[in-house]
Amino acid sequence: MSETVAIQGHIDESGTFKSLKLKSGLSKELQLDFSQVKSISAGGLRLFQVWLAELGVEQLVLHRCSQGILDQLNSLKAISQLKARVASVELSLKCPHCSSGVDYLAQRGQDYLEGSVVHRESLDLPQEISCPGCGGQVPLESEVSSYFAFLKHRN
Amino acid sequence: MKVKMWGVRGSLPAAPARSQAFSKVKKALESFVKQQKNNPQLSVDEFLNLPESQQPCYGGHTSCVEVFTDKTQLIVDGGSGIRPLAEHLMAGPCGMGKGEAHIFMTHFHWDHLIGLPFFIPIFIPGNRVHFYAVQEDLEQNIRRMFTKPNFPVPFEALGAQIFFHSMEPRKPQMIGDIQVTPYQLDHPDPCWGYRFEHQGRAYSHCVDSEALRVSRDDLGLDLPLYQNCNVMVFDAQYTFEEAIEKTNWGHSSAPIGLDLAMREKIPKVYFMHHDPSASDEHIAYLQRRTEDYYQARLKALRDSGSDVFEVDWEFAWDGLVFDV
Numbered sequence: 399m400s401e402t403v404a405i406q407g408h409i410d411e412s413g414t415f416k417s418l419k420l421k422s423g424l425s426k427e428l429q430l431d432f433s434q435v436k437s438i439s440a441g442g443l444r445l446f447q448v449w450l451a452e453l454g455v456e457q458l459v460l461h462r463c464s465q466g467i468l469d470q471l472n473s474l475k476a477i478s479q480l481k482a483r484v485a486s487v488e489l490s491l492k493c494p495h496c497s498s499g500v501d502y503l504a505q506r507g508q509d510y511l512e513g514s515v516v517h518r519e520s521l522d523l524p525q526e527i528s529c530p531g532c533g534g535q536v537p538l539e540s541e542v543s544s545y546f547a548f549l550k551h552r553n
Numbered sequence: 554m555k556v557k558m559w560g561v562r563g564s565l566p567a568a569p570a571r572s573q574a575f576s577k578v579k580k581a582l583e584s585f586v587k588q589q590k591n592n593p594q595l596s597v598d599e600f601l602n603l604p605e606s607q608q609p610c611y612g613g614h615t616s617c618v619e620v621f622t623d624k625t626q627l628i629v630d631g632g633s634g635i636r637p638l639a640e641h642l643m644a645g646p647c648g649m650g651k652g653e654a655h656i657f658m659t660h661f662h663w664d665h666l667i668g669l670p671f672f673i674p675i676f677i678p679g680n681r682v683h684f685y686a687v688q689e690d691l692e693q694n695i696r697r698m699f700t701k702p703n704f705p706v707p708f709e710a711l712g713a714q715i716f717f718h719s720m721e722p723r724k725p726q727m728i729g730d731i732q733v734t735p736y737q738l739d740h741p742d743p744c745w746g747y748r749f750e751h752q753g754r755a756y757s758h759c760v761d762s763e764a765l766r767v768s769r770d771d772l773g774l775d776l777p778l779y780q781n782c783n784v785m786v787f788d789a790q791y792t793f794e795e796a797i798e799k800t801n802w803g804h805s806s807a808p809i810g811l812d813l814a815m816r817e818k819i820p821k822v823y824f825m826h827h828d829p830s831a832s833d834e835h836i837a838y839l840q841r842r843t844e845d846y847y848q849a850r851l852k853a854l855r856d857s858g859s860d861v862f863e864v865d866w867e868f869a870w871d872g873l874v875f876d877v
């Protein structure tokens with residue numbers, strides 16, 4: 399598998415993401431760690447798409463997408479447009495018992511899978527996860543399913 | 554200064570089909586019956602008393618917008634929306650051959666010209682009709698609209714006195730008490746948007762445009778069209794993904810307009826140039842998609858501690874009037 403490069407800050411019309419240091423001899427698959435991306439605008443996405451095409455990227459793989467980023471990507475139906483694969487999703491919840499933050503990294507293939515010609519999309523997140531703070535149960539799937547809207551978007 | 558949208562459709566006039574009108578009436582009746590079950594006193598008037606923006610009808614006339622003050626009245630483009638505007642003008646001095654009309658052309662695609670042969674004041678002796686554009690072929694394009702066998706009345710036979718004014722790019726010009734400045738938009742054939750200013754308030758008319766240039770650097774000399782502006786009208790013919798698919802077709806999507814408005818702090822945006830195939834339901838869908846984008850963007854900017862400017866926005870409809 400090719401190296402995963404972290405992309406940071408805002409993906410907007412200023413196109414600052416173009417300064418991202420990519421290894422020479424980039425393969426057709428680009429793996430990006432999206433956990434540090436703060437926001438994505440429509441104008442930024444348009445530019446991002448042109449940049450990927452110029453680089454000759456055929457398969458984009460996104461790692462550790464946050465809920466906020468997915469909300470924006472979903473509103474623009476961006477995942478299907480970029481023909482991207484979302485490898486993992488960082489879910490951040492709040493424990494209803496002790497209010498501590500509870501994180502869960504949802505993985506493609508294990509917790510969800512986009513639809514294809516041979517199978518329907520699926521979302522199989524654990525119903526609840528345990529809170530590392532108090533050991534109580536934190537509901538998961540019902541809280542976060544909307545972030546996985548991209549599983550249904552098709553070209 | 555006020556603005557009235559006489560035509561907000563793009564590309565081709567689009568009258569609702571009988572089946573669409575029928576399904577609308579049916580839906581309204583069903584909804585009335587349902588609501589009346591809960592509230593037997595509900596009257597038809599109460600039921601219909603929706604705020605104007607919730608009335609599900611956007612209209613089908615192509616581009617024509619009126620910008621006016623107490624003293625000055627300007628028109629942008631001669632799409633089919635100019636026909637009802639003409640009827641309105643005929644009730645005033647234009648009807649007596651004493652009127653003056655100022656028409657600013659953005660460009661010469663059919664949807665922005667098609668209503669001109671039905672602009673009644675142009676047939677009436679005594680009226681004065683002024684056309685303005687940056688494009689050098691303004692006169693030739695207007696004359697062509699009144700040419701046999703496409704239209705029975707030749708240009709030479711028109712009753713009104715007609716004047717052609719060429720505008721300099723990005724150079725302000727006063728017409729009555731409104732200052733008008735043309736700025737270039739992004740369209741396959743040259744197209745100029747206009748910034749109208751009156752008493753320190755500004756209205757920017759940014760249609761037709763694909764808005765391929767969004768960053769301040771890329772906009773360059775045309776950036777002032779979007780700056781210190783109170784109301785912007787923006788081309789949102791497509792969804793974001795359709796606009797990407799139709800690159801170089803010359804039209805944009807609402808999220809791109811919101812990016813510009815949020816950055817340049819434009820408090821009010823109206824979207825127009827609706828696709829001729831877009832039903833009212835489809836435009837309502839575009840509105841929901843835009844709301845999803847707007848809310849997600851606001852939240853992401855807030856969560857990252859960035860500057861956030863809230864924009865009030867709406868999809869425009871034929872007959873909409875707003876203050877600038």
Ligand SMILES: [Zn+2]
Pocket residue numbers: 493494495496497498529530531532533534
């Ligand atoms: Zn807890």
Ligand SMILES: [Zn+2]
Pocket residue numbers: 563564616662664665761826
């Ligand atoms: Zn047009």
Ligand SMILES: [Zn+2]
Pocket residue numbers: 660662740761803
């Ligand atoms: Zn056009």
